[in-house]
Amino acid sequence: MKITIAEILAGRAPEGGEITARGWVRTRRDAKGFSFLEISDGSCLANLQAVVDEALPTYSAVKQAHTGAAVAVRGQLVASPGGGQKWELRATEVTLIGPADDTYPLQKKRHSDEFLREQAHLRARTNKFGAIFRLRSRLSLAIHDFFRQRGFFYIHTPIITGSDCEGAGEMFRVTTLPPGGQPADDFFGREASLTVSGQLPAEMLALALGRVYTFGPAFRAENSNTPRHAAEFWMIEPEAAFADLQDNMDLAESLVKHLTEFALKEARDDLALFDRFVEPGLFDRLANLVAEPYQRLPYDEAIDILKSSGAKFEFRPEWGGDLQTEHERYLCEAHFKKPVIVYDYPAAIKPFYMRLSDDERTVAAMDLLAPRVGELVGGSQREERLEVLTRRMESLHLNLANYWWYLDSRRYGGAPHAGFGLGFERLLMMLTGVNNIRDVIPFPRTPNNLEF
Ligand code: 4AD
Numbered sequence: 196m197k198i199t200i201a202e203i204l205a206g207r208a209p210e211g212g213e214i215t216a217r218g219w220v221r222t223r224r225d226a227k228g229f230s231f232l233e234i235s236d237g238s239c240l241a242n243l244q245a246v247v248d249e250a251l252p253t254y255s256a257v258k259q260a261h262t263g264a265a266v267a268v269r270g271q272l273v274a275s276p277g278g279g280q281k282w283e284l285r286a287t288e289v290t291l292i293g294p295a296d297d298t299y300p301l302q303k304k305r306h307s308d309e310f311l312r313e314q315a316h317l318r319a320r321t322n323k324f325g326a327i328f329r330l331r332s333r334l335s336l337a338i339h340d341f342f343r344q345r346g347f348f349y350i351h352t353p354i355i356t357g358s359d360c361e362g363a364g365e366m367f368r369v370t371t372l373p374p375g376g377q378p379a380d381d382f383f384g385r386e387a388s389l390t391v392s393g394q395l396p397a398e399m400l401a402l403a404l405g406r407v408y409t410f411g412p413a414f415r416a417e418n419s420n421t422p423r424h425a426a427e428f429w430m431i432e433p434e435a436a437f438a439d440l441q442d443n444m445d446l447a448e449s450l451v452k453h454l455t456e457f458a459l460k461e462a463r464d465d466l467a468l469f470d471r472f473v474e475p476g477l478f479d480r481l482a483n484l485v486a487e488p489y490q491r492l493p494y495d496e497a498i499d500i501l502k503s504s505g506a507k508f509e510f511r512p513e514w515g516g517d518l519q520t521e522h523e524r525y526l527c528e529a530h531f532k533k534p535v536i537v538y539d540y541p542a543a544i545k546p547f548y549m550r551l552s553d554d555e556r557t558v559a560a561m562d563l564l565a566p567r568v569g570e571l572v573g574g575s576q577r578e579e580r581l582e583v584l585t586r587r588m589e590s591l592h593l594n595l596a597n598y599w600w601y602l603d604s605r606r607y608g609g610a611p612h613a614g615f616g617l618g619f620e621r622l623l624m625m626l627t628g629v630n631n632i633r634d635v636i637p638f639p640r641t642p643n644n645l646e647f
């Protein structure tokens with residue numbers, strides 16, 4: 196592999212000798228007798244400045260090195276006399292690898308997020324999107340570390356499924372049938388869809404391996420064109436045997452805190468960009484997120500607080516209704532001023548698999564609500580009692596025959612267990628201050644949008 200700018204700036208270039216930096220031209224400035232090329236290769240936020248003398252035999256390449264062009268610059272790394280950078284590359288040879296002309300859409304200036312969404316294939320070359328996608332990568336690895344340290348096994352659950360985990364009817368159909376074909380002739384001989392969650396298969400493995408987690412894509416055909424919903428998003432779903440709602444809340448809180456601390460420590464350079472240009476004060480807000488225990492309260496109390504808040508909501512808070520994003524944000528931004536875990540939701544608004552309370556009014560659900568994004572985590576203790584589960588599924592008119600395997604896990608060695616799903620994009624929004632989910636995933640899928 197060729198050396199990257201991150202490696203060069205970290206001092207991994209051979210001392211004294213010449214190195215070659217490769218990347219894309221951000222800007223070129225011509226001065227008397229010299230040109231300055233700002234080169235970025237995406238390996239880090241910083242650019243490398245190359246200084247090219249007009250007298251170089253290969254100087255003509257510089258004249259074609261417009262913004263966006265790919266170049267290789269060979270030279271010596273020297274302390275930079277100019278302000279703004281510690282090192283610069285004194286060029287001995289410049290090669291134009293791939294040209295770009297003035298139709299390159301990302302000319303040097305600040306572009307709007309909307310414009311950059313239309314250039315999703317190129318936007319990762321900007322400072323902001325480069326920082327987001329590097330953070331996405333680092334956090335993914337931090338998630339694996341977190342679970343490995345706690346004895347969780349990483350499992351892979353199917354993407355094509357025959358069951359609707361959340362029971363919300365928001366599945367994308369998967370078929371090989373020609374128009375008008377018979378379901379029995381379809382590839383699987385029955386209806387198939389893209390999964391909305393890996394939970395049900397994860398439960399089976401938790402009841403075998405003890406502690407497991409998935410980290411994969413989920414697909415939802417919800418027609419909610421909001422800044423917080425994507426049709427394809429990534430979810431982290433741990434599931435633990437012999438765990439209850441309390442354990443589940445503890446795990447969710449420590450995961451969110453761990454990832455926030457990780458970002459503050461390991462991705463500080465990239466985060467500084469967001470603190471400066473996206474959400475001034477971001478560092479302070481993130482430090483607050485790890486400083487104190489999150490607020491925990493039952494749904495009943497949350498509704499009381501909302502009702503007596505005097506705040507103007509579009510949807511009136513009422514016992515039995517789902518919390519809207521405006522309610523979630525009120526609780527953590529205006530009222531408690533920190534993340535909030537609401538638990539024990541009304542049974543009627545939650546899926547079949549959540550554990551029913553003794554009075555059958557509520558289920559052992561918990562949602563972790565975060566400032567700016569609202570619901571970040573949704574989870575529950577699962578219903579482990581075969582008879583109660585069957586009764587609940589029947590009342591929701593689920594086809595029990597499709598779930599025989601799920602019920603088997605309660606028929607044989609059923610045990611208390613719990614888990615949750617954390618939306619990866621929402622976590623990134625919380626950590627960067629970016630307020631549209633379309634801007635934290637390279638190629639977002641949303642209603643009426645399947646470009647790229
Ligand atoms: O609350 P949800 O629907 O929970 C489940 O799917 C459970 N089966 C998870 C489990 O217990 N294993 O979704 C979990 C999280 C939400 O809190 C949210 O952060 C995210 O997934 N999420 C979405 N993120 C982006 N776009 C969407 N359309 C999302 N829907 C849910």
Ligand code: MG
Pocket residue numbers: 562570572573
């Ligand atoms: Mg939810």
